[in-house]
Amino acid sequence: MPVKENAVLEMKNIHKSFPGVRALDGVDFSLCEGEIHALMGENGAGKSTLIKVLTGVYEKDEGDIFLKGHDKAVAIRSPQDAQNLGISTVYQEITLCPNLTVAENMYIGRGKSKLTKWRKMNADADRILENLGIPAKANQQLSDCSIAVQQMVAIARAVDMDCKVLILDEPTSSLDESEVEKLFGLMKDLRARGVGIIFVTHFLDQVYEVCDKITVLRDGRLVGEYVIEDLPRVKLVAKMLGKELDDMEEIKDENQMYKGPDERVIEVEGLQSDAGIKPFDFYIKKGEVNGFTGLLGSGRSECVRAIFAADKVVAGTVKKNGKAVKITKPLDAMKNGIAYLPEDRKRDGIVGDLSVRDNIILAAQVLRGFFRPFSKAEANKFADEYIKLLEIKTASADTPIKSLSGGNQQKVILARWLLTHPEYLILDEPTRGIDIGTKIEIQKLVLKLASEGMSVTFISSETDEMLRTCSRLVVMRDRKVVGELSKDELTQSKVMETIAGGGME
Amino acid sequence: MAKKNTAAGNAAAGRKKLTESNLLLLITVVIFVVMYAGAMVFLQKGFLKPQTFFNILNANAALIITACGMSLVMITGGIDISVGGVVALVSMCCAVYLDYMGGNVFVSLLIALGIGLAFGVVQGYLVAYLDIQPFIVSLAGMFFARGMTTIVHTAPFNVENETFVALKNTRIYVPGMGTVNKLGKYVPAYVEIGVIIALLVVVVLFCALKWTKAGRNFYAVGGNRQSALMLGINVKRTRFLAQLLCGVLAGIGGYVYFLHVGSGSASHASGMEMNAIASSIIGGTLLTGGVGNIFGTFVGVLSLSTIQNIVSSIGLDQAWWTGITVAAMLCIFLIIQSVILRRRQ
C-alpha cells in the first residue's frame, strides 16, 4: 500500500545501472489521483529509464513500487503486467507495429477476449479516431500514416485504456499546436476522472499549462518534488541544470552577425523531388540563418531533403557560389559542403549499434574517401573533442549510440555534421526532444557558426525558437512555398498570419 | 486546411487500402492462376485432367502442412530449417515402430506428434527464452534430426503393417471429376487422406491467424518485437508458441509424408525446408516478419510444384535444364513480387 495519502503510485529508492552508466540512483517518485505530474530533467537525466522501470521494460536493480489497492510492493516484469495493473504508457519513441492496421495497434495486447472482432474493433477505432480528429482510418496500415498521426494513434490507444496511471513520455514532440491542445483537453478530462498522469516534456510552456506538480531529476538523482505554483520557470530551469541559465531571451546579437561579403552560397531554382512538393526557388547567403516554417506536413522537410538530394530530385537546378552544380545524391551534396541533420533521428540519423565515435566520424569519413580511413588516434581525437564541445552524456566513446538518451543521440548526429565543416548546414528539427539548456546551447551554436560564415537553415516546430535564431523565414503551406518574411516582419503574429494564408500571396 | 488534410488522408487511405499481406497474396494468386491456365492452354497433356491438380495436392500435402508451420514462424520473424529433418525422423521412427516393433497406427501417430512437439519445445525454448538466433537453433535441429534418422535406422524400407497400408491406400474420390483414360476406363479423381488433413490445417490456421488474439500477436511480434513488447504482448511466449506450432506441424507433416510414401528413409524430405521457405515466400510471407498469409502459403506450395510440373512436362532433354528452368521461374516470380511491392511504396 502506498504510504502517502491518495497516492495511486509510489516508487521508492529506485536504482538502475547500465554498463558504465548509473541511470537511476535512489529515485523516489509519487503520483496522486487526479493530478498531472511533470517529470523534468535534462537529456539523459533518467526520465525514460524511470518510466521503463515502472512499466517493466527494464528490470530494476533495487527499489520498490507500490500501487493503490495492493498491500505489498507490486512486481512488474513486463509492459503486459503494467497494463494489467492499470498503467498505460506512451513511450518516447513511437512503439507501435508498422505492419498492423491502425485499429489493431489500438487494441492489440489488451482485453480478455481471445478473438478479434474486426468489425466491432474497426468501428470502435473509427469512432475514437474521429472524436480525437485524427486523420486516419481504422483499417489503414499504420506505416502509411505520418509520424504525427502515429503518435496520435499511440496516444489514442493509451487514453482509451481504462487506466489508473497514464504515462506520456514526450508525446508532443512531433505534434502541432492544435493537436497538442486536443491532447491537453484529453488529459484534463482524465484528471477530472481521477487518473494520475505522468507527463514528460521539454516544453516549459506546456508544463505550466497543464501540470499540477513537478518532479525534477538530474543525473539519475532526484532533485525534488514541487507544486507548480512554488516553482517559477527560472527556478525550474535552474533545478534541472543545476545552475542558473544565463539570458535565454535575447541571444540574437546584431553585432555578432557575419560581416563578410554578401554572396549567395546556395541557390536553387524550380527544385522538385519525388516526395511530392511543388517546384520551389530558394537561396541562402553566406553567414545567414534562415528557416522554413509552416504547419506540420506542409513540406518543410521535403524542401530541405530535396536540396540535399535525400529524396530523388526530379527537376530544377542548384547553384553553388553562382556556379551550377549537379547534386543527385547525398554524397554530391556533402561534397558541395552541404550537411543535413534529418528530422527522423531513429530512422535516418543514428546507426544504432555503432559506437558514438563511429557515429561522429561517419560523414567526415565518407567524405574523406573509401581508401583513407581515419587512424584510431584521429577518430578518438574527433570524438572526444565533440563529446566535450556538445557535452554529450555517454559512458565512453565506445558506447553504442542506441543506448544514449534521445537528446544525446541528437547531439551526436549534430557533431557528425559539424565535423564535416560544412558551408551550409541544414538542421531539420534539431531541438526536438532536446532539453531546454541544450536547446539554448544549440541555438547559440548555430548563431556562432553563422557569425563565422556558415550558412544555416533551421527548421523547428516552435515559432519562437525560429524567431530567435533566423533572420529570414520561408513560409510553406500545402507543400508549396507561399511567402518569405524577414527583418521587421519577423513577429509571432505575422508568421501565424502568413502560415494561415491571411497575409501575402 | 484541417479539412483538406483529412480528405487527403482519406483518399490516401482508400488508395492504399490493401495491406502488404493482402497485396502479396493477390500477386501470388494471380500469378498462379495465370501460370496454371497457361499450362492448360499451351502444354495441355495432363494439365487438362483434374487429377493432375489433385496429384499436386497429394504429393504436396506434407509440404503444405510444414510450409504453414514455416509461415507461422516467419511471420513472427523467425525461421525453422529443421522441418525437413523432422519429417524424415518422423517417417523413420514411425516406420521402425510399425514394422519392427509391431506397433499400431494410432500410437505411431502419437509418436509423430511427440517428435514434432519435442523439437518445437526445445527449439522454441532456445529461441524465445534464451534468445538464440533461430537460424542456428534450427540448423542444429536439422543436423540433429538428420543424424538421428540414420541412427534410428540406416536403410530405407517399406512399411507392411496392414492397417497402415490400408490407410495409405485410402483414396477419397472427388465426385464428378474423373476422366476416361486411354484404356477407355473411367478413372475418378481422388485425393489422399493427407490432403484432407492439409486442407484442415490451412483452414484452421488461416482462421486462427485472422481472428484470434494469439494469431494477431504473431504479426505484431514479427512487425516490431520491441514495440510488441511495449504494447503489452508476451513476446517470448508468442515466439515460443510459433516455434512450437511449427515443430508440431512438422510432426504432422511428417506423418502425412509418411502416409504418402509409406516408407522410412534417411533421405526422405531432403531439401524440404528450402521448399517450405520458398513456398511461404512465394505466398507472400516475408522473412523479415510481420507479413504473411496462410492461404498465400497454400497457393505458394501449389505454384512451386506447378512450376516443377510444367518443367517436367515440357520434356527438357538435358538434366541441367530442370534446375535452371525452375530457378529461372522462381527468379521471375520474385522479381515481379519485388517490383510490385516497390511500386506500392
Next chain:
Amino acid sequence: GGGGTETTAAPTEAAAAEDDATEAAAEDDAEEAAAPAADGELIRVGIINNDPNESGYRTANDADLKAMFTEENGYDASFAYSLKNDEQITAAQKFIQDEVDYLLLSAADTSGWDSVLQDAQDAGIGVILFDRTIDASEDLYLASIVSDMDKEGETAVNWLADQGLDEYNIIHIQGVMGSAAQQGRTGALDAKVAAEDNWNLVTQQTAEWNSEKAQQIVQSVIDAGTEFNVIYAENDDMAKGAVAALDKANISHGVGKDVIIMGFDCNKWALEELLAQNWNYDGQCNPFQASYIDEVIKKVESGEEITEKTIILEEKGFDATTITEEDVEKYGI
C-alpha cells in the same frame, strides 16, 4: 516423324520383333488401341532417372538411354531427373497423367513406389525398371533390367579372398545407404567379415558416393595411425578420394604394394589406374540397359509374353594384373 517403320538404327533382335509386331497386331484387335507403334505413331516413354552428374556411371547410363529413345527409333521420350525419391514419384505421377505408353524408372530409393506403380497399371502404362530394383510386388512392372549387385559384391569379395593375405584390415567405404548398389556390395563383404576371423573392418563409413567424404574418412584413419591393407570402396569416385588421402600420407597402394584398392563401376579412368597398377580391382556395373529396355518394349508392343521378368546384366570384375588395353576401351565408361 520417323515412325516405327524405320528400324535401321535399332538392334537386330529388335528389328525382328518389329516384324512380329505387325502380325501380332493384326491378330490381336484388343491390343491395337494400346499399340500405337503399329499404326506408325511414336511410342511415348517417360524416363525417370537419377541426375546424370551423380557419377560417371550415371552419365554413361543417361547417354545410353538418350541414344536409344530417339524419334528415329520410334520413340517420343520425356526425361525427368532427380536424386530425390519424392520428386521422382511426383514426376512419375505427372507422366501417368500425361499418358505416356511406358514408364522407365531408375528409382532413387527402393521404397515408396507401390501406389504409383498401381496407378500406372490402372492407367494401362507399362513400367520397366532399369538399373535399380525397387521394393514392390513384381506384378506392378513389366520387367526389370538390373545389375545383380549381390553378385557384384560376391565377385569382388571372392577376388579379395583369393589374394590370400594373412590378415585383412579393411577400410570399407559405402555408398548412399539403402541404395541397391550399397546393399549388394556391402552385404557380401559383411558376410565374409563375419565368417572369417582374419577379416576385420578397420572402419565402415558411408561417403554417399562422394569422393571428398571418402578422402576425409580415410584421412581420419591414417591420422589415427591404424593399420590397414585393403580399401573396399563401393564406387570408383570414392576409391579415388581414398587414394588421394593415401598419396598425401605416402602410403603405397596397388599391385604388390601396401594397400589393395578396390572400386566399382569401371569408369575408363579407373580402369586406366588398374592398367597402371595403382589400383587392384574394379567391379563392373553395366550402365547399358537401353537396348534391353527397347527389346522389352518391342516385345510388349507385338503382344509377346515377357518370359523373364528380371533381366540381369552380364558383368565382370577386373584385376590389375590381367586387365588389357582392350578391356579398358571396351568396358570403360
Next chain:
Amino acid sequence: MKVKNKQIFIPLAALLLLALFNLAMDPSFFKISLGNNSAGDPVLTGYLMTILDYGSEVAILAIGMTLVTAACGGQDISVGAAVAIAGSVILRVLVGQGGDGTLQAPIIVAFLIACVVAMLFGAFNGVLVAIFNIQPMVATLILYTAGRSIAAWINNNELPIVTDQTFTYFGGFIPGIPVPTPFFLAVVCVVLILLALKFTNLGLYTQAVGINASSSRLNGLNPTFIKWLSFVILGLCVAVVGLIKTSRLSTINYSVIAKDIEMDAILAVALGGNALSGGKFNIMASILGAYVIQFLTTTLYKFNVSSDALPAYKAVVVIILVVISAPAVKDKLAAYGKKWKKQKEVG
C-alpha cells in the same frame, strides 16, 4: 574494443574446450609427424593438419559470408552451388571439352576466369538483394536451385579429370612446403581481408549499411553498392574454394562437390558470435568458428562416429556452444551468482 574481444572469446573458448576434451581422451590427437607424400615431398600429417587443411575451405567462405551477413542481414545459401560452378569453370578451361586431361591453359588463367565467373554469379545474387530488395536467403535460393545444373552444363555433363601434377598442389602440398596449401590460401585470404579492413573503410561502411541503410544513405554511402559488393567479395572466396575443391581430386562431381558447405559457412559466422541479422561483425571470430567446426568434425571422425550420424553429434555440440555464449544465459548465470553471493553473506 572490449566488445570485440568478448566476441572472439566464444570460438576461442570452444576451441579450447574441444582441445581439452581430446587431450583427456587421447593425447595422440595432437601428434604431428613429418613424412613424405607419394611424390616424395615432405608433408606434415596428423589430426591438427587435417583440421587446418579442411577447415580452411569453410574459413575462406566464412570471410565472404560474414560480410554478406553484416551488410545484408541475411545469408547466402548458394555458395555450395557456386563452388560447383567455379570448379566446373576451372576444369573446363584447364582440359577443355572431351580433352584427355592435359592442360590446355595455365592454371592461373583458369583460376582467374573462375574468379570472374564466380564474381558474376555473386553479382547476380547481389543485384537481387541490393536492387530488388529480395531477402538474401530467398534470392540466393535461385542460384542454389540452379547452380549445380549450371555447373554440369558448363562441362556438358562430363566429369573431366586433370592429369597434370601441379594442379594437385592447391588442394594438397606445394613441393618443399610441408603445410597444406589450403591453409596457405586461407592465410592469404585472411591477410588480404584484414589489410582491406585496416586500410579501407570496408568495415565501417559494411556495418553502417547493415545496421541502418537509410541513415547510411544520408551520410553519403551507397547501401545498394555496398550490399552488392559484399556478394562480389563472397564470389571471390567461392572461386578460391572452387580451386581447392577441384584440386583435391583433380576432378569434380557436380552434385556433391561442396555439398552443404553453405550451412557450415553460416554456422561459422554464428559460432563467431556475429549476429545473423547483420550489423557489427568480427571476421577473425568467424574464421575461428570455421576451424571449430572442422575440429569438431575431425574429432567425431576420430571417435569413429558413423559419418551419416555425425550431424546429430555436431548439433549437440553446436547447441551447447551457442547456449553457453547466449547473453540471456550469461545474464541469468550472473543473476544466480549474485543471489548466491548474497545468500552466503546473509548466511
